[in-house]
Amino acid sequence: MLEISALSKQFDGAPVLAGIDFSVDAGEIVAVLGTSGTGKSTLLRIVGGLEPASFGVVRLDGQPVVGPSPKLGFVFQEPRLMPWLSVRDNVAFGLAALPRAERRALAEAALQRVGLGDVTEALPRQLSGGMAQRVAIARALVTRPSVLLLDEPFSALDAFTRTSLQEHLLEVWRDNRPTMLFVTHDIDEALMLADRVIVLLGRPGQIRRDERIELARPRRRGDPRLARWRDQLFDDLSGMGTGPELRLASAR
Amino acid sequence: MLQALRSIPSIAWVPLFILWLGIFEAAKVTLIAVGVFFPVYLNLMAGIEAVDRRLVEVGRVYRFSAWRLIWRILVPATLPGYVTGLRSGLGLGWMFVVAAEIMGASKGLGFLLIDGEQTGRPALIIAAILLFAVLGKLTDMALLLAGRRALAWQDSFGNARDQRSLQAV
Numbered sequence: 001m002l003e004i005s006a007l008s009k010q011f012d013g014a015p016v017l018a019g020i021d022f023s024v025d026a027g028e029i030v031a032v033l034g035t036s037g038t039g040k041s042t043l044l045r046i047v048g049g050l051e052p053a054s055f056g057v058v059r060l061d062g063q064p065v066v067g068p069s070p071k072l073g074f075v076f077q078e079p080r081l082m083p084w085l086s087v088r089d090n091v092a093f094g095l096a097a098l099p100r101a102e103r104r105a106l107a108e109a110a111l112q113r114v115g116l117g118d119v120t121e122a123l124p125r126q127l128s129g130g131m132a133q134r135v136a137i138a139r140a141l142v143t144r145p146s147v148l149l150l151d152e153p154f155s156a157l158d159a160f161t162r163t164s165l166q167e168h169l170l171e172v173w174r175d176n177r178p179t180m181l182f183v184t185h186d187i188d189e190a191l192m193l194a195d196r197v198i199v200l201l202g203r204p205g206q207i208r209r210d211e212r213i214e215l216a217r218p219r220r221r222g223d224p225r226l227a228r229w230r231d232q233l234f235d236d237l238s239g240m241g242t243g244p245e246l247r248l249a250s251a252r
Numbered sequence: 253m254l255q256a257l258r259s260i261p262s263i264a265w266v267p268l269f270i271l272w273l274g275i276f277e278a279a280k281v282t283l284i285a286v287g288v289f290f291p292v293y294l295n296l297m298a299g300i301e302a303v304d305r306r307l308v309e310v311g312r313v314y315r316f317s318a319w320r321l322i323w324r325i326l327v328p329a330t331l332p333g334y335v336t337g338l339r340s341g342l343g344l345g346w347m348f349v350v351a352a353e354i355m356g357a358s359k360g361l362g363f364l365l366i367d368g369e370q371t372g373r374p375a376l377i378i379a380a381i382l383l384f385a386v387l388g389k390l391t392d393m394a395l396l397l398a399g400r401r402a403l404a405w406q407d408s409f410g411n412a413r414d415q416r417s418l419q420a421v
Contacts, residue, residue: 050309050312080307082310082325082328084329093314094314123404143314
């Protein structure tokens with residue numbers, strides 16, 4: 001469904017990503033986990049066609065990605081709603097080609113799905129952070145993309161809102177099971193949502209681990225079976241076991 | 253080029269406009285138009301440059317054409333700067349009305365100022381000044397009201413009093 005092969009990216013000669021190789025199956029939820037500066041957002045932007053790759057290729061259904069595609073939905077770190085449009089018109093924003101009545105109906109249906117069916121007329125400034133991000137998710141889903149890309153979608157929210165939005169996202173995902181690739185620095189978020197966690201480490205960012213989380217959803221946050229993965233991922237991110245040179249440096 | 257044109261005091265154009273356009277309405281209208289152009293233009297440009305890159309990117313995600321990008325994102329996002337430009341342009345516009353009419357006119361408020369001076373009637377001058385104040389205030393208010401309607405979406409301090417929050421929903 002989604003294949004990323006030998007992907008590298010440089011900004012002004014400085015390598016950001018090096019030799020990224022992985023593929024995502026249809027309907028799979030994959031988390032790209034990494035600390036800041038490992039190029040994980042850049043990776044997502046390349047997959048979404050917002051940024052060209054320096055080397056390598058991204059294929060979606062066998063076709064190389066050269067720009068934004070209608071098959072893709074993108075949720076940014078910030079809601080990025082148009083402040084002058086009502087919630088409904090924001091969701092309808094990407095449905096350019098359809099007649100007005102149809103756009104409205106689809107937007108309202110998408111808002112219903114994210115639980116915001118009753119605030120369609122509100123302006124973005126009247127929304128809380130969590131609501132605004134739900135509108136952004138509805139906007140990404142309204143075009144019925146086969147792949148949903150999410151760039152740290154919940155990182156700006158408080159812990160409680162984040163948890164409820166994660167559950168919400170899974171509910172919405174169950175409707176038509178789009179492939180999801182999301183970027184996060186939150187181990188628990190990756191463990192709660194993902195079928196697979198890909199750990200991106202270093203500068204330039206490289207894949208350090210590609211781990212399948214074999215546990216049925218919905219998962220419980222404190223599930224002891226998650227503890228093994230959590231410890232492992234934590235060690236990865238904190239730099240333990242990354243390589244002899246790093247261990248030497250910390251021993252001194 | 254435009255920056256160089258901008259640094260010319262607008263009054264400096266007057267002799268040229270009189271030579272080219274005569275001493276009647278056309279020269280005055282042109283002078284006012286030139287004087288008003290720059291504040292509007294500068295505010296509009298500043299507004300366009302200040303448009304949030306991240307919103308433009310949303311347009312890219314949906315593969316907007318250049319025209320659609322301008323119409324759906326750049327124009328609405330630039331509107332606040334445009335309204336500010338129009339308001340300062342309007343204030344300047346009244347100033348140039350006086351300047352143009354002092355240069356040479358047989359009627360108009362600017363003419364009344366000069367006429368009052370030359371015939372020694374300060375009351376006439378003060379009346380004309382007061383009329384300018386009233387007209388300036390009224391036109392600015394009209395623009396402000398129109399702007400407020402168009403910019404009701406702004407999450408700004410000036411809009412705070414009609415802020416209605418839905419956070420409890």
